[in-house]
Amino acid sequence: MLEKLIDIFIKFPGIGPRQAKRFAYFLAGQNAKFIKNFSDLLLEIKKEIKQCPSCFRFFSGNQCEICTSVGRDKNILMIVEKDVDLENIEKSGIYNGKYFVLNGTLSLTNNHVDKLRFKELFEKVKKEQPQEIIIALSVNPEGENTALYIIKILEPLSKKITRLGRGLSTGTELEYSDKDTIDNAFKNRH
Amino acid sequence: MLEKLIDIFIKFPGIGPRQAKRFAYFLAGQNAKFIKNFSDLLLEIKKEIKQCPSCFRFFSGNQCEICTSVGRDKNILMIVEKDVDLENIEKSGIYNGKYFVLNGTLSLTNNHVDKLRFKELFEKVKKEQPQEIIIALSVNPEGENTALYIIKILEPLSKKITRLGRGLSTGTELEYSDKDTIDNAFKNRH
Amino acid sequence: MLEKLIDIFIKFPGIGPRQAKRFAYFLAGQNAKFIKNFSDLLLEIKKEIKQCPSCFRFFSGNQCEICTSVGRDKNILMIVEKDVDLENIEKSGIYNGKYFVLNGTLSLTNNHVDKLRFKELFEKVKKEQPQEIIIALSVNPEGENTALYIIKILEPLSKKITRLGRGLSTGTELEYSDKDTIDNAFKNRH
């Protein structure tokens, strides 16, 4: 019985068997009201949280507030990996265009391409014809690989595909910076 | 909506706001079947998982297999902090007596004594009169403090209260051992 | 005796009492030849390693190869915190100008300004009049503080003071990036 619950928690991001077991015992120790609440909330979430058919972010309410906002620039489309990245960029307040959530990056070893929304991205760009497409993926081999692939498939459709600028990020120490970061920081000096 | 889910996950042991948010988005991205399963399982757990009124461990089935087992020595009672500790001791196969789950240790700063089952422990010992009581708490200030308190309340009821042996545990390096560990390892040499 | 050696090792960057003691016993266990070698090398270092009176880097040989090189652009001066930063930038191969080693950054709590070479920097810039001064300090509060101070003292002398570009550095994940990094990455997109 608890094993079934442990099996579910192991699927959660970043959770191993030990913590999954702790979660199961934690829930076993909660009162009926807490459990009922949690159980109901899960079903409600499934009803209330929808995935936008245009940008694929999750939202609650009637429609995706970003995609339907007239105040946002529909001529710029930013491609992000996942919802939390989008949320973090929104928090910065610097960006006022539209988004597309890719749902991950291409793994280098084991290409689970199926879950990535390259086809949906292609269709969206073809239809909406944004003037600029910004690739906003993490700076690691998987992100680089994915960015190159996106450029390849979107190049025929778009004149301007940009990428977020490279350079020194907050906390960077020059002693430990790699060649790429130093190169970009030097070229982008201002 | 997701905020409510995040609020629940923050209560899980060892989970901060960042991981709670990841969990919420992870669930938002699961299909209806997964969510239904999870939601149902939670309710089922509450029905199926019971807490033993004698040792306070969680179990599924009709009765606590440890408390009702005739093959286990009812003359020894081991006091543990939580279910996972009990499970780990069971896995070692060395112990064949009964248990009592205390539900935590006395905090040094903020004594949440309410959730600890000192009263239930006292009643159980008074009624069952085990020949030996083994205190099996973690070796840290909270565990020590709790052990001393247990000894104080059980001493009038029991002639033999023991504690798990101290010494070098697996992985201990002598260079980094504290005085207590060295003292005990020396006295318990064999 | 060993205590004296431990006292010296504690002064080494990043070394605490435990590792200092290990070093002392490590040396106690080395043969006479190793110790003689080490001891001689230290004295030799003091003789052979000189500090360039112009850029303040350490070098061996007759003269600072960077400051005296005719192949390097004397119109650009890069200000770095310490020798290893300079070395790392040299390794990148992107920069071909001159350097100035500041010897640290302004601490926010406790301004040990004495060891920082602001006066020497001012004199060098006044005398050599480089066309561009690049501030290449680490991106943390101390580095920012120091950069602002450098700008203040050099502004009367120089028309072009630049700073290394900010943005996503290698390894940056958008989920965990702060506002500054996102802002700069967005503005420097290309």
Place this chain on the structure above:
Amino acid sequence: MLEKLIDIFIKFPGIGPRQAKRFAYFLAGQNAKFIKNFSDLLLEIKKEIKQCPSCFRFFSGNQCEICTSVGRDKNILMIVEKDVDLENIEKSGIYNGKYFVLNGTLSLTNNHVDKLRFKELFEKVKKEQPQEIIIALSVNPEGENTALYIIKILEPLSKKITRLGRGLSTGTELEYSDKDTIDNAFKNRH
């Protein structure tokens, strides 16, 4: 020049290329007096610090204070891995016998037996005939392996070979304890 110094520091316990380089620049930046002091101290150490021919610990002064002390029990011999272990046991104040420093443990992969003083240990035990020999090695596979080997070679010479007691060490949590530790803690309960 600095490379030679870096090569020496890389040999220090726990030091990699990056920290070795930092040490070298740290020394390059010290004044002549500091370097002279350090260099002299190294030579002095070699003269002043002797290795006891009986227990093989390092000491300064005329003779090993532990081996020559009449107040210490020569009927007990404790075998330790290295000087810092001995020092830590001395600090505990619990032990008043003699020592033998083995100089490491048998590696499981690559048996550098040469530096280990098994022969010297055998000779010492043969000659001094202590009533008890205590093996005080770290509790890891290498320590276990070495202990078994010591028992094998000393068994013909000694009636009583003991090992430090196993059990819960300070900081041990029962949730994460392995079978061996639980077994021993249970058997050594008191």
